[in-house]
Amino acid sequence: MKILLLGEYSNVHNTLAEGLRLLGHDVTVASNGDYWKNYPRDIDLTRRQGKLGGLALLAKVYSLLPRWRGYDVVQLINPMFLDLKAERILPIYRYLRRHNKVVVLGAMGIDWYWVHEGTFRKPLRYSDFNIGDQPRTDAAAIREQNDWLDTPKGRLNQLIATDCDGIVSVLYENHVYYKPYHSEKLRFIPLPIKMPAPLPSPEDCDGRRLKVFVGISRGRSAYKGTDIMLKAAEDIQAKYPDKIEVVKAEGVPFDEYRRMMDGSDLIMDQLYSYTPAMNALLAMSKGIICMGGGEPESYDLLGEDVLRPVVNVEPCYDSVYRELERLVLHPETILPLKQQSIAYVGKHHDYLHIAQQYIDFYKSL
Numbered sequence: 001m002k003i004l005l006l007g008e009y010s011n012v013h014n015t016l017a018e019g020l021r022l023l024g025h026d027v028t029v030a031s032n033g034d035y036w037k038n039y040p041r042d043i044d045l046t047r048r049q050g051k052l053g054g055l056a057l058l059a060k061v062y063s064l065l066p067r068w069r070g071y072d073v074v075q076l077i078n079p080m081f082l083d084l085k086a087e088r089i090l091p092i093y094r095y096l097r098r099h100n101k102v103v104v105l106g107a108m109g110i111d112w113y114w115v116h117e118g119t120f121r122k123p124l125r126y127s128d129f130n131i132g133d134q135p136r137t138d139a140a141a142i143r144e145q146n147d148w149l150d151t152p153k154g155r156l157n158q159l160i161a162t163d164c165d166g167i168v169s170v171l172y173e174n175h176v177y178y179k180p181y182h183s184e185k186l187r188f189i190p191l192p193i194k195m196p197a198p199l200p201s202p203e204d205c206d207g208r209r210l211k212v213f214v215g216i217s218r219g220r221s222a223y224k225g226t227d228i229m230l231k232a233a234e235d236i237q238a239k240y241p242d243k244i245e246v247v248k249a250e251g252v253p254f255d256e257y258r259r260m261m262d263g264s265d266l267i268m269d270q271l272y273s274y275t276p277a278m279n280a281l282l283a284m285s286k287g288i289i290c291m292g293g294g295e296p297e298s299y300d301l302l303g304e305d306v307l308r309p310v311v312n313v314e315p316c317y318d319s320v321y322r323e324l325e326r327l328v329l330h331p332e333t334i335l336p337l338k339q340q341s342i343a344y345v346g347k348h349h350d351y352l353h354i355a356q357q358y359i360d361f362y363k364s365l
Contacts, residue, residue: 001362002026004068004100007077008034009108010278011254012170014041015192019355030064032083037254047083058088065092069099073362075168077106079157086152093160102365104166107174107186112157115148117177124173126315128223128272140223165365168358171275172298187361188301192354193281193345202287202338205265206331209245212237212324213264213288215257215279216250225271225315229291232320233268236328243328264288265334266327272315274298281349284309284341289334291323302348309340 003020005013008031017027030043043064047057061082068074074096082089097103107113110128118129125132129141148154161167161178167186169175175188205211214230233246249260257279261267267283269276273293280290294310311327313319327334 001072001359002070003028003073003075003362004071005029005031005075005077006096007031007081007106008037008039008041009077009106010034010037011039011282012106012108012191012278013075013077014039015194015351016355016358018194019192019351020358022352023355023359025359030068031077036251037257039254045082054084054088057082058084061092065095068096071100073102073104073365074100075104075106076160076164078109079105079111079160080153086156090156090159093156097163102165102362104168104362104365105160105164107167107169107178108171110144110148112148112154113161113177113181114174115144116154119145119149121180123176124274126272127173131315138222144223166361168361171273171277172295172301173274175301189357189361190302190349190354191278191281192351193278193285193349194351195285195346199342199346200287202335202342204331204335206334209243210266210328210331210334211264212244212246213261213267213283214246214248215261215267215269216248226268228315228317229268229271229320232317232324235321236324239325240328244324258282261288262286265338266291266311268292268320271313271320276310280310281345285345285349287338287342289327289337289341291320304344304348307340307344307347309337309344311337 003025005017005027013029013031017029020027029041030045031041032046033039033041047053117123118127122130129136161182167178167182169178169186169188170191178186212233214226214233216226217224237244237246247260249257261283266289267280269280269290269292271292274295275293275298276290280292284290289311291311291313294312311323313323
């Protein structure tokens, strides 16, 4: 197949492309590298700063459009697959739809369904927009609501979701949010991870300090719950300085982030999530335990009834503090969780296995 992957989200498209190519398919990735994360791509769609940045990117995209036709599949990472206004993206989407065989929308990251469902229907016990029946009122959540609800971006998302051939959800949350609206064209496919070669042999950390890694996204610490997780980790470190070490990475490129993460025992990620996402899964593939989202529903969606590698926490300081202290005081539990983490990612997220699932979905369309 000839496949065009447009946009990037935490290295999903770049990793998927590697798997698809190994399966013999012709794949082009066009993206901005997910901003400062700077993931690899074949065509760079970075928007320059300043007033003319948008016009320059729009001109570049229009110059590329004649090359973006005749594909078997065009997959969009998100309705905002270009760093342009929704009004600018709509005619580009219509062109892609008209001149290619199949268009697939990725239910990845934040979009209208993510914001609307978390704000109003609240199908999850907690999310980026609710804790139980109570709405979250932090500035980042309100900013996302203002950005997507009853806006051109939100309307673009609904139009593409209704018009496209298929939709791929990659997290339990995405799947739950899209299912009431587009169940007939929705397919859940787990996130792709390139497993280390050779597979790591995790070491027991009994007798040494537990190394905890916290990655901080610029301007999104409160929204993702990193502020709470970091505070709990630093308080545990103050209480047990000889048993735990906390390492922080803030706003660094992907390669540097990965180097800083290597050698850690545990990563703290996505307090309000039900599911481990790309950063957590990458860490788990290396035998690093994830503390964050690992709710039973996410395992059920995968059909997993044995492995439980994620240290699941409730979205509050006390839960994070309690679970982290338990690990610090019971280091004998750490090695089995590391081993389960590698097994879990290899079983459900290996990029070649995931690439084949995408091909099967594409063929079904």
